[in-house]
Amino acid sequence: MKSLHRPDLYSWSTFNPARNIDFNGIAWVRSDGNILIDPVALSNHDWNHLQSLGGVVWIVLTNSDHIRATPEIANQTYAKIAGPAAEKDTFPIHCDRWLSDGEELAPGLKAIELQGSKTPGELAFLLEETTLITGDLVRAHKAGTLTILPDEKLQNRQAAVASVQRLAQLSQVETVLVGDGWSVFHDGRDRLKELVARL
Amino acid sequence: MKSLHRPDLYSWSTFNPARNIDFNGIAWVRSDGNILIDPVALSNHDWNHLQSLGGVVWIVLTNSDHIRATPEIANQTYAKIAGPAAEKDTFPIHCDRWLSDGEELAPGLKAIELQGSKTPGELAFLLEETTLITGDLVRAHKAGTLTILPDEKLQNRQAAVASVQRLAQLSQVETVLVGDGWSVFHDGRDRLKELVARL
Numbered sequence: 001m002k003s004l005h006r007p008d009l010y011s012w013s014t015f016n017p018a019r020n021i022d023f024n025g026i027a028w029v030r031s032d033g034n035i036l037i038d039p040v041a042l043s044n045h046d047w048n049h050l051q052s053l054g055g056v057v058w059i060v061l062t063n064s065d066h067i068r069a070t071p072e073i074a075n076q077t078y079a080k081i082a083g084p085a086a087e088k089d090t091f092p093i094h095c096d097r098w099l100s101d102g103e104e105l106a107p108g109l110k111a112i113e114l115q116g117s118k119t120p121g122e123l124a125f126l127l128e129e130t131t132l133i134t135g136d137l138v139r140a141h142k143a144g145t146l147t148i149l150p151d152e153k154l155q156n157r158q159a160a161v162a163s164v165q166r167l168a169q170l171s172q173v174e175t176v177l178v179g180d181g182w183s184v185f186h187d188g189r190d191r192l193k194e195l196v197a198r199l
Numbered sequence: 200m201k202s203l204h205r206p207d208l209y210s211w212s213t214f215n216p217a218r219n220i221d222f223n224g225i226a227w228v229r230s231d232g233n234i235l236i237d238p239v240a241l242s243n244h245d246w247n248h249l250q251s252l253g254g255v256v257w258i259v260l261t262n263s264d265h266i267r268a269t270p271e272i273a274n275q276t277y278a279k280i281a282g283p284a285a286e287k288d289t290f291p292i293h294c295d296r297w298l299s300d301g302e303e304l305a306p307g308l309k310a311i312e313l314q315g316s317k318t319p320g321e322l323a324f325l326l327e328e329t330t331l332i333t334g335d336l337v338r339a340h341k342a343g344t345l346t347i348l349p350d351e352k353l354q355n356r357q358a359a360v361a362s363v364q365r366l367a368q369l370s371q372v373e374t375v376l377v378g379d380g381w382s383v384f385h386d387g388r389d390r391l392k393e394l395v396a397r398l
Binding site: 013 | 204244382390
């Protein structure tokens with residue numbers, strides 16, 4: 001796994017040829033048990049790396065299209081799974097916990113419910129105020145420039161734009177880790193404001 | 200290949216498990232023939248993508264440790280190869296052109312010779328003043344933070360630091376594309392200045 005901007009955060013990626021972007025999984029390493037977010041498949045090397053850092057106790061999913069390698073990882077590790085509360089009735093895999101707006105899976109990792117995206121109540125996560133983690137709605141196909149899902153994928157564009165505006169108002173965001181594409185490691189709030197201005 | 204910050208720039212990567220970073224190849228797409236820099240191996244998908252963009256006429260290497268997939272790509276495409284002039288006598292593969300400080304392989308792509316790095320006269324490239332492309336000396340193992348090779352890899356630390364200081368004085372650099380690790384897509388000159396301050 002690759003080191004992110006904090007010593008307790010890692011990511012690993014699989015290249016998606018249909019979109020020519022990387023799909024990214026994130027690992028937050030904590031003394032109370034590591035948390036994976038939207039994990040893509042791990043290579044043997046990354047699997048061993050993760051085990052050396054303490055394995056995994058929770059897998060958090062931003063939406064039902066980002067299940068990725070979760071079933072295989074959960075099967076092998078007995079990790080619990082948390083998903084978006086708004087998808088509770090139709091989520092394709094078993095979840096141990098459902099997260100709504102403002103809930104913290106672990107202290108410092110706060111769920112933000114987005115509206116109007118591809119799936120109901122897609123989650124983003126704010127980690128200790130400065131790192132925003134997004135699933136599908138906010139993404140980056142071009143390095144250095146955040147974008148959102150194309151209109152035809154959105155359930156409600158107006159609601160989706162309002163949700164992105166809400167993210168852009170998070171005043172301390174320095175880093176934006178995207179599930180799909182190029183993450184941003186400095187001045188994330190400025191990149192989010194630029195995104196809002198283009199919507 | 201993944202879209203970089205300009206529509207004529209792409210990159211593709213292979214993960215290096217020994218260092219837990221990506222090794223990156225870069226493609227500059229031009230009407231006068233595309234140029235690859237330090238190309239890692241291309242997947243079939245990326246190979247087709249490159250061909251659809253016009254193939255390749257030149258491969259430019261920053262140093263003899265970054266030859267990577269150059270022989271295979273050159274064999275299949277008849278691309279010419281350019282390397283660092285200071286390694287001319289010992290370079291492990293045939294080069295069609297040797298680049299010294301200030302030379303342009305193509306208009307807008309200027310070679311910068313670095314001193315004291317792992318190999319003599321390692322090249323960096325300044326693309327149209329705003330994009331700096333580095334090979335080995337300047338790199339990023341932690342996202343968002345540029346670093347240099349460890350002291351034990353440097354031939355002359357003082358000379359290497361002076362070369363990095365010279366890069367940090369390039370006033371228009373917005374993007375720093377690194378051969379090894381995490382590239383920077385905004386405020387590259389600030390990241391370079393922060394690097395110099397830490398050396």
